[in-house]
Amino acid sequence: MQERTSLESQLxxxxxxxxxxxxxxxxxxxxxxxxxxxxxxxxxxxxxxxKKDVARQELEALLSGEADKFNTYLEVHAGAGGTESQDWASxxxxxxxxxxxxxxxxxxxxxxxxxxxxxxxxxxxxxxGHNAYGWLKTEAGVHRLVRISPFDSNARRHTSxxxxxxxxxxxxxxxxxxxxSDVRVDTMRSGGAGGQxxxxxxxxxxxxxxxxxxxxxxxxxxxxxxxxAQAWDMLRARLYEIELKKREEKAAADQAAKTDIGWGHxxxxxxxxxYQMVKDLRxxxxxxxxxxxxxxxxxxxxxxxxxxxxFGTSPGAVEDVD
Numbered sequence: 001m002q003e004r005t006s007l008e009s010q011l012x013x014x015x016x017x018x019x020x021x022x023x024x025x026x027x028x029x030x031x032x033x034x035x036x037x038x039x040x041x042x043x044x045x046x047x048x049x050x051k052k053d054v055a056r057q058e059l060e061a062l063l064s065g066e067a068d069k070f071n072t073y074l075e076v077h078a079g080a081g082g083t084e085s086q087d088w089a090s091x092x093x094x095x096x097x098x099x100x101x102x103x104x105x106x107x108x109x110x111x112x113x114x115x116x117x118x119x120x121x122x123x124x125x126x127x128x129g130h131n132a133y134g135w136l137k138t139e140a141g142v143h144r145l146v147r148i149s150p151f152d153s154n155a156r157r158h159t160s161x162x163x164x165x166x167x168x169x170x171x172x173x174x175x176x177x178x179x180x181s182d183v184r185v186d187t188m189r190s191g192g193a194g195g196q197x198x199x200x201x202x203x204x205x206x207x208x209x210x211x212x213x214x215x216x217x218x219x220x221x222x223x224x225x226x227x228x229a230q231a232w233d234m235l236r237a238r239l240y241e242i243e244l245k246k247r248e249e250k251a252a253a254d255q256a257a258k259t260d261i262g263w264g265h266x267x268x269x270x271x272x273x274x275y276q277m278v279k280d281l282r283x284x285x286x287x288x289x290x291x292x293x294x295x296x297x298x299x300x301x302x303x304x305x306x307x308x309x310x311f312g313t314s315p316g317a318v319e320d321v322d
């Protein structure tokens with residue numbers, strides 16, 4: 001039923017574009033015959049807007065990978081730098097949450113470890129929606145922030161790093177065999193602000209796959225049983241994503257999340273001081289609308305990265321911004 005809904009949505013989208021194109025061409029012809037420049041201008045503006053819809057439909061058609069259609073887990077980890085990096089990690093988490101909400105996707109928080117003073121050390125969310133993994137897989141890697149630190153009494157400029165990891169939610173059509181003896185299970189008290197229950201029982205669960213070193217944590221619910229089941233789903237998803245990367249020839253940027261969270265590995269720089277600029281180091285796409293990007297306006301960056309991978313275009317040498 002999900003596949004049928006997806007196909008129907010794609011077909012209806014194409015039909016809508018065809019009808020809109022015919023209507024606007026007709027309006028232009030009518031305006032020209034009656035010498036009404038206002039009608040012609042309005043139709044031309046509508047065609048420009050339609051061109052963006054066509055470009056997005058084209059990219060949607062490129063999301064034909066084995067896992068692109070799946071929902072996705074998104075992990076954010078603060079790099080070295082203490083409070084500053086932890087605050088940056090919380091900003092990234094908000095950015096992706098806002099992006100998901102703008103696209104009508106469902107967001108569910110699975111795990112969050114608060115920083116000592118501000119921000120977060122790490123967090124895991126599940127984003128559910130059509131092609132969620134296909135779009136967000138382009139965001140895996142290290143993200144760099146340059147700004148005047150609000151935590152520095154001397155108002156000095158700081159550079160912070162946080163990493164983003166993306167892996168698909170595996171549905172029941174894909175079989176992932178895991179030997180339970182290869183998995184270490186740890187329970188702990190959930191983190192958070194507290195309450196009558198959350199910090200009093202060991203309901204949080206961490207699973208560690210010993211052969212690969214992959215670890216997942218879930219503390220979304222009050223029930224240890226439910227958290228454990230969710231953690232197993234997350235572990236299967238992580239191992240599936242590793243297998244996908246073995247079979248697919250991934251760009252080096254997709255591997256950045258597995259390297260050091262620091263210099264030389266970042267995929268995108270967000271500069272708030274001394275000027276405003278967000279620049280993707282893989283494609284060269286940049287914008288001065290830093291507030292919009294941090295509020296979830298990421299489609300331009302995602303589309304450029306998807307097109308680069310699909311068409312094999314080379315971004316050339318892209319220098320980082322200071």
